[in-house]
Every structure is written in C-alpha cells, then in structure tokens.
Amino acid sequence: xxxxxxxxxxxxxxxxxxxxxxxxxxxxxxxxxxxxxxxxxxxxxxxxxxxxxxxxxxxxxxxxxxxxxxxxxxxxxxxxxxxxxxxxxxx
Amino acid sequence: xxxxxxxxxxxxxxxxxxxxxxxxxxxxxxxxxxxxxxxxxxxxxxxxxxxxxxxxxxxxxxxxxxxxxxxxxxxxxxxxxxxxxxxxxxxxxxxxxxx
Amino acid sequence: xxxxxxxxxxxxxxxxxxxxxxxxxxxxxxxxxxxxxxxxxxxxxxxxxxxxxxxxxxxxxxxxxxxxxxxxxxxxxxxxxxxxxxxxxxxxxxxxxxxxxxxxxxxxxxxxxxxxxxxxxxxxxxxxxxxxxxxxxxxxxxxxxxxxxxxxxxxxxxxxxxxxxxxxxxxxxxxxxxxxxxxxxxxxxxxxxxxxxxxxxxxxxxxx
Numbered sequence: 001x002x003x004x005x006x007x008x009x010x011x012x013x014x015x016x017x018x019x020x021x022x023x024x025x026x027x028x029x030x031x032x033x034x035x036x037x038x039x040x041x042x043x044x045x046x047x048x049x050x051x052x053x054x055x056x057x058x059x060x061x062x063x064x065x066x067x068x069x070x071x072x073x074x075x076x077x078x079x080x081x082x083x084x085x086x087x088x089x090x091x
Numbered sequence: 092x093x094x095x096x097x098x099x100x101x102x103x104x105x106x107x108x109x110x111x112x113x114x115x116x117x118x119x120x121x122x123x124x125x126x127x128x129x130x131x132x133x134x135x136x137x138x139x140x141x142x143x144x145x146x147x148x149x150x151x152x153x154x155x156x157x158x159x160x161x162x163x164x165x166x167x168x169x170x171x172x173x174x175x176x177x178x179x180x181x182x183x184x185x186x187x188x189x190x
Numbered sequence: 191x192x193x194x195x196x197x198x199x200x201x202x203x204x205x206x207x208x209x210x211x212x213x214x215x216x217x218x219x220x221x222x223x224x225x226x227x228x229x230x231x232x233x234x235x236x237x238x239x240x241x242x243x244x245x246x247x248x249x250x251x252x253x254x255x256x257x258x259x260x261x262x263x264x265x266x267x268x269x270x271x272x273x274x275x276x277x278x279x280x281x282x283x284x285x286x287x288x289x290x291x292x293x294x295x296x297x298x299x300x301x302x303x304x305x306x307x308x309x310x311x312x313x314x315x316x317x318x319x320x321x322x323x324x325x326x327x328x329x330x331x332x333x334x335x336x337x338x339x340x341x342x343x344x345x346x347x348x349x350x351x352x353x354x355x356x357x358x359x360x361x362x363x364x365x366x367x368x369x370x371x372x373x374x375x376x377x378x379x380x381x382x383x384x385x386x387x388x389x390x391x392x393x394x395x396x397x398x
Contacts, residue, residue, distance in 0.1 A: 016092070020138035022353050024300055025093045026100030026327060038283060041355055047134035058354050065349075069100065069328060077347040079327050082354035099300030099351065103324040106336050108388075111315040116211040121312070122235040123217055126227045133281075137302060153303060153318045155210040162217060171220055179216040187207060 003057060008034045009091040010061060012083060020048030023087045027079075031091045032063040038082055057085040094141045095148040117154040123161060131164040139163050239312070244382035247309035247359055250275065251385060252376040254286075255364045261288075268359070272309070279308050279357070287350065288361035289387075294341050295360045296334065296387030298326045299352040306357035310382055317386065327351060337388040350387075360387045367394040 004010065014029035022044045036059070043054040065077040124136070139160035140148070151159060165171040207215070221227045250272060254261035264271040268284030284306065287295045299305065300323045305313040316322050326333045330347045334340070341347055350358045362384045368376060371394070383389035 020134055020141060022301060024099045024351070024353060025097045026300070038354070038356060044134045044137075044354065047132050048138035050132060050135060060356070062348075065327075065330070065347075072329065075331070075343075075347075077330055077349070079349045079351060081351045082356055084354070096301055098320055098324040099298075100328045101324040102328070103321040106316050106319060106321045106325070106333065108316050108337055113312055114211075116207075116214050118236050118239050119218055119232070120210075120214045121239050122232050123214070123221065123227075125235050125239070126231055127221070130226070140302070149320070151210075158210055158214050158217065162213060165217070170224070170226065171217070175220055176213075176216055179220055180212050183207070183212050183215055183219075 003037060004034045004059060004085070004088065006034050006036050010034055010088045011091040012061070013087050013089060017045070020045055023083055024081065026068060027061075027063060027081050027083070030063060030068055032061040032067070035060045035062040035080060043084065059083055059085065059088065061088070095143070095145040096141045120154045120158045124157060127161070130168065130170060131161055135164055136160040242307060242311040244310045244380075244385065245377065246277065247306070247382070247385045248377040248380035249373065250277070250309060250359070251361050251380050252373040254361055255376055256373055261361070277308060281355070282306070282308065282357040283355045284359065285356050286359045286361060289363045291345070291363070293346045293348050294387065295348050295350060295358070296326065296330060297350045297352065297358045297360060298323060300324070300327060301353055304352040304357060306359050309359055310385060314382070334388060337383065339389060360385050362391040365391050365394045
C-alpha cells in the first residue's frame with residue numbers, strides 16, 4: 001500500500017487476529033482521517049514473539065468522538081489513535 | 092472477543108484522582124524491566140500480560156502484572172527455572188524471619 | 191549477597207513482603223547471580239528512575255513558553271528538540287502538542303500505561319487505572335470534571351491514545367500575567383497533571 005496522505009479518510013479493519021495487537025477494539029470498523037505519518041517501525045504483533053524486522057508504516061488517525069460512540073450525546077470532541085498500515089483501508 | 096486489557100471505551104466507575112506513593116519494590120521491578128529489554132521485549136511482556144485472563148488481569152496491580160509477565164518470559168526462555176525461583180524465594184523468606 | 195540490604199532503609203523495609211515483592215527480589219538476585227545484569231546497573235537504574243520527575247517536563251514546557259523558535263522545533267520533532275537539552279527519550283517517539291483556545295489535549299494509554307516517563311517520571315495510579323483508561327476516550331469531559339476541570343463547549347477536547355511508539359507531552363496554555371517571567375518561575379506553574387491534560391497551568395499569583 002502506498003503511503004496515505006494526511007486528510008485521507010480511512011476505515012479500521014474489523015477482524016480478529018491471534019496474539020498481541022495494538023489496535024484497540026473501540027476503533028475497529030470505525031472511520032477516521034489520517035492526521036499524519038508517525039514513521040516506520042517494527043510490527044508489535046511480531047515483536048510480541050521476539051521477532052524484529054517486520055517494518056510497517058504507523059499512522060496517527062483522528063476520529064470524531066461521535067463516530068466512535070454514536071450512542072452517546074454528540075460533541076465536537078476527537079480521539080487520536082496510532083494505527084499501523086495493515087489495519088487500515090480506504091473508507 | 093476482547094482481551095481484558097482492551098478496555099478503551101468501556102463504562103467504568105469513578106476515578107481515584109489522588110496521588111499514591113510508589114512502593115520501593117515497584118522501582119526495583121521497573122529496574123528489572125528497563126535492564127532486561129534485550130531478553131524480554133516490551134511487546135513480549137505486554138503479550139503475556141494480555142493473556143493472563145480477566146480475573147488475574149483485574150486483580151493484580153500494575154507492577155504485579157509486570158513482574159508476573161517478566162517471570163513467565165524468563166521461564167519460557169530458560170533464563171530462570173522454577174526450582175531456582177522456589178529456592179531463592181525460600182532463602183528470602185528465611186532472611187525475613189531472621190530479621 | 192543480598193541486594194535487599196544494599197539499598198538504604200526504605201519505608202516498606204519492616205513490613206512483611208508480599209508474594210510479588212519476594213518474587214521481584216528473587217528475580218533481581220538470580221539475574222545478578224547469573225550475571226545477566228549487575229548490581230551496579232540496578233543501583234544506577236533505580237537512581238535514574240527516582241530522578242525522573244515532572245520537573246524535567248516542566249523545564250521543557252517553560253522553555254517552549256519563552257522561546258518561540260524552540261517551541262517550533264519541539265512541536266516539529268520532540269526527540270530532536272529535547273535532545274538539545276540533553277534529554278534522551280529512549281525508544282519513544284516524543285510528540286509534543288500544545289493546548290490552544292480551540293483545542294484541549296489529554297493523554298491516555300487505553301491498552302496499558304504508556305507515558306512519557308523520561309519527562310514526567312512514573313505515571314500516577316489514576317493514569318494506570320481501569321476507570322481512567324476506559325472512560326477518558328468514552329466521556330472525556332466527565333472524566334476531566336472529576337479532576338475539577340471544566341472545558342468550555344466551544345473548545346474541542348482531543349484525546350490522544352498512546353497505542354504505539356508515541357509518547358505525548360501537553361504544553362498547557364500559558365497563564366495570563368506572566369509576561370517577563372523567566373523559565374524557572376514559569377516552571378512553578380506547571381503540574382504533572384497539566385502536562386498530561388487533566389489540569390491546566392496554575393494561575394500566576396502576585397508573589398513571584
């Protein structure tokens with residue numbers, strides 16, 4: 001996947017994978033906007049088993065609170081979450 | 092199915108906003124963690140903590156979870172054995188009784 | 191060879207040790223015996239852990255308040271800017287954010303307890319608590335209210351969840367009436383909570 005530009009609308013995958021994952025449940029399946037690229041880092045899902053070298057792009061994704069918690073009273077508040085590229089698809 | 096650590100967005104009770112003194116042993120546990128990153132990576136200790144199961148995860152305090160996870164990793168990697176740990180703990184208890 | 195006795199008297203010394211305290215001591219002594227770590231390294235590391243306090247972060251923020259060029263560098267690249275001050279962020283990617291009249295930032299690690307330890311020391315109990323980690327993303331304003339902080343409706347609350355390598359530091363709004371204050375004076379207005387986002391900077395009072 002090519003690098004996602006800031007402003008790109010993305011959706012977090014809603015899948016279950018084994019082992020250690022740093023994509024919290026509360027953003028899975030939710031839409032947000034790429035706020036920036038953090039950099040390239042070793043995939044924590046592999047580091048969890050002692051394996052290095054699986055480099056992945058890490059993005060900062062900005063979500064509207066009302067999109068994450070539509071059942072709660074709407075505000076203009078936001079939540080920024082760092083998400084690895086393999087958890088994102090175009091929205 | 093969420094792991095017990097993945098709690099962002101869950102309802103929960105009031106927050107105890109007071110500062111609590113850290114116990115000295117927690118600094119020692121932190122020191123172990125900081126000095127053994129080459130043998131037990133941060134994400135490995137997180138993985139173990141996440142797999143402790145809801146009961147243990149909720150009942151153990153932060154540092155208790157941390158040392159529990161580190162010990163499990165050290166055992167898995169053959170750095171320590173259960174016999175060594177048992178003997179050392181017995182030694183520590185004997186010292187404590189002698190004080 | 192007992193490392194419990196290598197350290198000066200500490201408050202817990204005379205209470206019976208819990209299982210996890212004994213486990214910690216056992217692991218420490220075994221790792222030292224096996225030469226995986228040294229007793230000296232442990233001593234130095236504990237000193238380093240105890241030496242990291244929010245005063246370090248307060249110094250960085252106070253400098254950002256007084257030096258606009260430094261602040262710009264800090265916001266652009268937290269690791270490089272703090273390195274100018276001799277600070278080492280370790281493996282963390284430091285991102286410094288500033289509160290503005292439009293946006294109030296607050297930091298959490300919902301998955302565990304990631305925290306900018308190099309700048310603020312050890313995280314407070316509340317930061318590591320289930321209640322804070324669960325609720326701050328769900329109902330940030332209600333949580334901030336428990337800290338005595340009410341954010342006006344026309345200000346956006348932005349919660350920063352440290353899920354990967356980034357550790358965040360918040361630059362609070364600089365209080366009114368502090369024109370001409372030096373960094374040392376400004377640092378006294380900065381609590382740890384203000385640099386996490388659960389408080390604002392203290393008001394400037396008459397006595398300097």
